[in-house]
Structure formats: structure tokens, C-alpha cells
Amino acid sequence: MVRNPERRTALVDAAIEVLAREGARGLTFRAVDAQAGVPAGTASNYFASRDELFTQAGRRINVRMTPDPDLVAQAMRPEPSRELVTELMRWLVRRMTEERTGYLAFLELRLEATRRPALQAELNRAVRTEFEASVDFHLSSGLPGDADTVKVLYLAMTGLLLEHFTVPEVLSGTELDDLVATLVERIVPR
Structure with missing residues (x-):
């Protein structure tokens, strides 16, 4: 090669x-x-x-969708709180919207992984690694909630992004920022 x-x-x-x-x-x-x-x-x-x-x-x-560490440090300046989690999730939505092509391609890869064992193994490894890093980051940063909070928030946000990118009319009339705030309010303890 x-x-x-x-x-x-x-x-x-x-x-x-x-x-x-x-x-x-x-x-x-x-x-x-x-x-x-x-x-x-x-x-x-x-x-x-x-x-x-x-x-x-x-x-x-995975590389393209990973935020710049300096931007993460800047985002983490406020005190850990539910409000900070809301802002971080809004930032996630903005970043994925800016990297729309990558996110749509990632959705395609997830579907294709059901037919390609090597791809599924790679995605399992990469997504699990990122998820575990997110849990560790959340807990070590002192953000409210535990590992299960992060897991439910992850599932809620991936669902929100899936709808937003694939069938946006389902959520029409709803401000994405408001929806993110509602998700965080319902999932993340004070």
C-alpha cells in the first residue's frame, strides 16, 4: 500500500x-x-x-468529532452544575451540526456495521472508548449525577441528534436548545 x-x-x-x-x-x-x-x-x-x-x-x-481540548477547558470554567451540563449538551448539538457530514456518515457506518463484523468491532471499540471517557470526564469534573446519569443522557442526546438530522420535521416547532434543557432537567439531578 x-x-x-x-x-x-x-x-x-x-x-x-x-x-x-x-x-x-x-x-x-x-x-x-x-x-x-x-x-x-x-x-x-x-x-x-x-x-x-x-x-x-x-x-x-471519531477524530473529526472530538472537540479541541482547549475548547473543552474553556467550556469547563464555570462551576459544575446542571446548568453547565445543559450548556455542554447545547455545545454538543452545535458541534454535531457543524460536523453534519461526519455525523450523517457516522449514522451510515452504524447501519453498515450490522453487516460488516470488522467495522462493527471498530465502532464498538471507538464508541465504547469515547463513552467511557465521557463518564470519566463527567465524574472527575464534579458534574452532577453518576455513571447511569451519563448513560441516560448519552442515549437521550443520540436520539435527539438522530431525529434532528434524519427527520427534522418530527421536532419542528420545538427549539433545540429548549429541548436540550428539558432533557438535562429530567435526567441530571440538582
Whole structure:
């Protein structure tokens, strides 16, 4: 396989764009080459199979959706409280909205993982690692609630984001910020 890390990253980013726009069936080497603006056959020189391309896209999405540590430190300046959790969840929604392509591609990968064991293993590892880091962060930051609070909040927020990105009319007429505040109020103890 060819070893040019910048080109490889550009190809994986192109794969994420293709996934978000065309879905898993549209993710072909030819589509990735076209999206990346490289000669035909380039992606197949970097990835041994579509399975590898899917797995690499899963890893890259995780990197793209992880917030900058300096921004996290800045967000954590206020005292730990339910209000701070609300602001953090609103920030999450804004970040995912800004990274809409990555989030939609991630949803595609989740569905495709039901058919591709290697991808499922990668997503299980990555999502579990991120979830456990979120629990540790929540608890070590002194935010209200316990590990179960974080788990329920995670499930509520992933459901909210799924609706927001896939069937937005379901939540029409409801301000997303207000809905986030309601979720936090119902889930996170004072």
C-alpha cells in the first residue's frame, strides 16, 4: 500500500463525504477518487478493500468529532452544575451540526456495521472508548449525577441528534436548545 499520510487522510475524508451524501452503497473506490479529485485507482492503492475503507472512515469520523481540548477547558470554567451540563449538551448539538457530514456518515457506518463484523468491532471499540471517557470526564469534573446519569443522557442526546438530522420535521416547532434543557432537567439531578 502507498504511504502518504496526507493523501490517505484526504481519501478518508472524501469517503466520509460520499457516505454522508450517497450512503454505504455509494461508497466505492471510484466515488472516493472522484470526491477527492484524484486519478481513478488512487483509493484502491491506499485501501486493500471496501471493508478497510469503512473501518478507516469510522476511525477518522471519531477524530473529526472530538472537540479541541482547549475548547473543552474553556467550556469547563464555570462551576459544575446542571446548568453547565445543559450548556455542554447545547455545545454538543452545535458541534454535531457543524460536523453534519461526519455525523450523517457516522449514522451510515452504524447501519453498515450490522453487516460488516470488522467495522462493527471498530465502532464498538471507538464508541465504547469515547463513552467511557465521557463518564470519566463527567465524574472527575464534579458534574452532577453518576455513571447511569451519563448513560441516560448519552442515549437521550443520540436520539435527539438522530431525529434532528434524519427527520427534522418530527421536532419542528420545538427549539433545540429548549429541548436540550428539558432533557438535562429530567435526567441530571440538582
